[in-house]
Amino acid sequence: MTVPPPPWRRSPSPRRRAEKPLLSRDLVVKTALDLLAAEGFEAVSMRRIAQQLETGPASLYAHVANKEELDELMLDAVLGDVPVPQPDPANWAEQVKEQVRHQVRAMVAYPGIAKVAWNTPVPVTPNSLRQGEAMLAILRAGGLDLKQAVFAGDALSLYAKAYAYEASSWTFGDYDEAEVAERGRQMADYMRSLPAGAFPNLLLSGQFFTGETSKDRFEFALAMFVGGLQSLVRA
Incomplete structure (x- = not known):
């Protein structure tokens, strides 16, 4: 038997749907x-x-x-998640490398955003400008003149975007791993079928193009680039 509530007790209100957050x-x-x-x-x-x-x-x-x-x-x-250091003339080379690492990590964390960076040659949003100015300030603190710093910053930005773009492509299947592996086997067989001694270095280079060597390749290129800038400053 259902007993009605006493008149002084308020009936429960129907559960209201949670309000949607204000669109912004x-x-x-x-x-x-x-x-x-x-x-x-x-x-x-x-x-x-x-x-x-x-x-x-x-x-x-x-x-x-x-x-x-x-x-x-x-x-x-x-890019707003990428820190901006105070330029340190005594440590500028490491600051340059660390800044590129931060940018790559930020883009890889959101696979595909590097594609946006590629399609926006001269980004003028607040954090894009902040990052560009930060890199130029670090490079100039190291002793590069404005023209050298601009060219170096542009090249470093291109490398960061390219590396992040490739990493993102693997993450979301722009490359089919089975197809890539099969193509790799076909290429190896093809290269071995060529005249002996024709491409001895290329035949041995495949071992360095793997997922395991990806970070090593990135760090090598970064070290060579920044090392070249250091030589330019010393000269």
Whole structure:
């Protein structure tokens, strides 16, 4: 038998649905980055972001002009996690290397964001400018003139983006590992079929192009580049 509640007891109100967070540019960018980290760059679209936020795509355009602007805002947010050191003339070479390492780590943490960096030759968002100025300041503290620092900063940025882009491609399957392995075997067989002694160094080089040597290759290139800058300063 059901007993009704006494009249002085208030009936429980129907459970209200939790209110959605207020839509904002920051929330749109954060949602896009969450998708990027979970599923890769190709999964990020205005429609997917709207679905995640339980709204319509049109409502996003009040905060972000288009997908291109969203891409730049995502890149800027990622670069915002990269620290900016105070230039140290006595330790500038290591600061340069560490700055590139930080940038690569930030881009690899969000696979595909390096593609945005490639497609934005001269980024002018706040954190992009902050990173560019920081690198130039470190290079100039080391003794390079402005022209040398600009050229060096540009080359280091290109290398960081290229390395991060390749790493991201492996993470989200732009390369099929089975196909790559099969192509590797075919290339090895092909090279061995060529006239003896024709390409002795290339035949031995494959052992250095593996996932295990990836970090070593990165650090070697970075050391050679910065070593060259040190020689330039000494000269």
